Amino acid sequence: MEKITVKKSLGLKGNIRVDGSKNSILPILAATLLSDEECIIHDIPNLQDVRVMCKLLEALGVKIEKIGKGSLKIKAETIATCEAPYELISKMRASFLVMGPLLTRCKSAKVYMPGGCAIGSRPIDLHLKGFKFLGADIKSENGYVNAVSEKLIGTDIYLDFPSVGATENIIMAAALAEGETVLENAAEEPEIVDLANFINSMGGNIIGAGTKTIRIKGVKKLHKTEHTVIPDRIEAGTYMVAAAATGGDVTIENVVSSHLQPVIAKLREAGAKVEEIDDKIRVTSDGIVKPVDIKTLPYPGFPTDMQAQFMSLLSIAEGTSIIHETIFENRFMHANELARMGVNVKIEGSSAVLKGNSKLSGAKVKATDLRAGAALIIAGLIADGETEITEVYHIKRGYANIIEKLQEIGANIAYEK
Numbered sequence: 001m002e003k004i005t006v007k008k009s010l011g012l013k014g015n016i017r018v019d020g021s022k023n024s025i026l027p028i029l030a031a032t033l034l035s036d037e038e039c040i041i042h043d044i045p046n047l048q049d050v051r052v053m054c055k056l057l058e059a060l061g062v063k064i065e066k067i068g069k070g071s072l073k074i075k076a077e078t079i080a081t082c083e084a085p086y087e088l089i090s091k092m093r094a095s096f097l098v099m100g101p102l103l104t105r106c107k108s109a110k111v112y113m114p115g116g117c118a119i120g121s122r123p124i125d126l127h128l129k130g131f132k133f134l135g136a137d138i139k140s141e142n143g144y145v146n147a148v149s150e151k152l153i154g155t156d157i158y159l160d161f162p163s164v165g166a167t168e169n170i171i172m173a174a175a176l177a178e179g180e181t182v183l184e185n186a187a188e189e190p191e192i193v194d195l196a197n198f199i200n201s202m203g204g205n206i207i208g209a210g211t212k213t214i215r216i217k218g219v220k221k222l223h224k225t226e227h228t229v230i231p232d233r234i235e236a237g238t239y240m241v242a243a244a245a246t247g248g249d250v251t252i253e254n255v256v257s258s259h260l261q262p263v264i265a266k267l268r269e270a271g272a273k274v275e276e277i278d279d280k281i282r283v284t285s286d287g288i289v290k291p292v293d294i295k296t297l298p299y300p301g302f303p304t305d306m307q308a309q310f311m312s313l314l315s316i317a318e319g320t321s322i323i324h325e326t327i328f329e330n331r332f333m334h335a336n337e338l339a340r341m342g343v344n345v346k347i348e349g350s351s352a353v354l355k356g357n358s359k360l361s362g363a364k365v366k367a368t369d370l371r372a373g374a375a376l377i378i379a380g381l382i383a384d385g386e387t388e389i390t391e392v393y394h395i396k397r398g399y400a401n402i403i404e405k406l407q408e409i410g411a412n413i414a415y416e417k
Helices: 022-034 048-059 093-106 125-133 164-175 190-201 233-245 257-269 304-314 333-340 370-382 402-408
Strands: 003-007 013-017 038-042 063-068 071-075 108-112 137-141 144-148 156-158 180-184 205-207 213-217 225-228 249-253 273-277 280-284 321-324 345-348 351-354 364-366 386-390 412-416
Touching: 003 370, 013 402, 022 038, 022 048, 022 071, 022 093, 022 164, 022 190, 022 233, 048 063, 048 093, 093 108, 093 125, 093 144, 093 164, 125 137, 125 144, 125 156, 125 164, 164 180, 164 190, 164 213, 190 205, 190 225, 233 249, 233 257, 233 280, 233 304, 233 370, 257 273, 257 280, 257 304, 304 321, 304 333, 304 351, 304 370, 333 345, 333 364, 333 370, 370 386, 370 402, 370 412, 402 412
Parallel strands: 013 249, 038 225, 156 180, 364 386
Antiparallel strands: 003 386, 003 412, 038 071, 063 071, 108 144, 137 144, 180 213, 205 213, 249 280, 273 280, 321 351, 345 351
């Protein structure tokens, strides 16, 4: 059985380079379906989710060639089938992002309901609403969604919630639609901007990405391009929290600090010193943590993907902290695992109350989802004794070479099969 073992490792020190963004590369890979010409993409993280998405593209007939470390040459000259196989879709929620490109390029798409982390209800109704407004006929039966449209027509679409996935899927579907699509209450995440920049580099016409209103003027054809993925802000934030929790001095390289302002602000509030230096962020801490209240919100608010890591940090704060989770209703599953390590946490509806001053001890715990796994690693770094984490496949979905990176800055951490 795969497991990660962590022993107390205070005072982490050194440099860590962040890889390309997981949440950016997945929609970009899906967007390669929009063109029959060659796309070259750089700084692709070596992650399980990326491998699944590549397998999905190959199952659809796409040719993929590795051309160096972190770089791929992708060409969707011929799409052999518009049906995405269940065995791949079920492994990862982001695989549903192929529906928009398939629908607009092939006039039809058959995609099974997506899988992924069980962190709460993440319905695809907003994706389907967008496709319907663009003119697609949608049928859901036997666990799959079938969409058909002879011609997608640009229109005005309002999202009831600024869903990242729906924003991305609708942008891709509208990229080759006839006329202009105006997407209101769109998600504003940096990953949306990266996707729009990628499509625009292919000859697309997308304006306003990163704001609540995105305008997509459909074009007849998209051409070849070369693109470098933005850095992963959640990976960067995770290492920043690890530095603060262990009383360390860590410089995180290949970051865009403007993408991390909520995390930076809360770390400073918790007592850490955070320096922004060009494409680097240095976090230093004396190990004394002040209590902080956090409320997760859509970007540019505090990211839900950093909530679990901060729970580990705030468990040793000198006072009570409250975390309000407003995005996913099941995103406190890691609280029970942290409690096994001695974290004094109480869940009250959509809030977690952390009493602080917890004395953490190593224990056998399991990663309930991707970010929960990162939180358990951070807790293991500040806990007495040894922490053994199982179900580590979650962690491997979102962190490339996390063991090696942490080892290089002094963490006593190991992976065992």
